Amino acid sequence: MMQELRREGREVGRYKVRALMREAGLKCRQRRPHRYRSSGTEALIAENQLKRNFKVSTINExxxxxxxxxxxxxxxxxxxxxxxxxxxxxxxxxxxxxxxxxxxxxxxxxxxxxxxxxxxxxxxxxxxxxxxxxxxxxxxxxxxxxxxxxxxxxxxxxxxxxx
CATH class of the missing domain: 3.30.420.10 (Ribonuclease H-like superfamily/Ribonuclease H)
Known part of the structure; x- marks a missing residue:
């Protein structure tokens, strides 16, 4: 909202925008960071057998x-x-x-x-x-x-x- 007002040439701060939005009954949706959850089980890690050798000679190899x-x-x-x-x-x-x-x-x-x-x-x-x-x-x-x-x-x- 603040950026849009500034594009229109109106210099306003975030606190003023927040007060005006509250007065108008508007709420902004904020993105929340994605939270990764651990399952608590041990991961089964396999050895890197491919070793960046992406040249393969046949299908299903x-x-x-x-x-x-x-x-x-x-x-x-x-x-x-x-x-x-x-x-x-x-x-x-x-x-x-x-x-x-x-x-x-x-x-x-x-x-x-x-x-x-x-x-x-x-x-x-x-x-x-x-x-x-x-x-x-x-x-x-x-x-x-x-x-x-x-x-x-x-x-x-x-x-x-x-x-």
Whole structure:
């Protein structure tokens, strides 16, 4: 509000604007910072087996996964995607209102089923809570995949998926 008044050439301070808004019965919506909550369970960290070697010789050798968010109206939707590093195509995906392990597991299962349930594929991701969970580790074992993870804070370790 204060910035808009200043654009119109009216010099007013924030306290004056606050008083005028209170008098008019107006309230401003303030964005609150997103609070991340810890589940209290220990994260399962896997070794970085990919080591930034993004050149793959065949399909179903290495898959990469990540979760992102998309604003839809006033809400956020979360998208988990799995790509085949050789084909550079999405082989599995899932949408959810929550960015939890189930979201990542659903995308992984779709990828496994769409590719004929191959065994021994390396699945590489960051250390997001979805991928360090016991539930996701169980889904990997169920699908017969090996897990590899980026080092903490090293976005370049998962650059193929981040771009």
């Amino acid at each position: 290495v898959w990469c996964g990540d979760v992102t968010y998309i604003q839809v109206g006033r809400r956020w939707l979360y998208l988990a995607a799995v790509i085949d590093l050789y084909a550079r195509r999405v082989v599995g995906w899932a949408f959810s209102m929550t960015a939890d392990a189930r979201l990542a597991c659903d995308a992984l299962r779709m990828a496994s089923e769409s590719r004929g349930k191959p065994k021994g594929v390396m699945f590489h991701s960051d250390q997001g809570c979805q991928y360090t969970s016991h539930k996701f580790r169980a889904a990997l074992e169920e699908c017969g995949l090996k897990q590899s993870m980026s080092h903490r804070g090293q976005c370049w370790d998962n650059a193929a998926m981040e771009r």
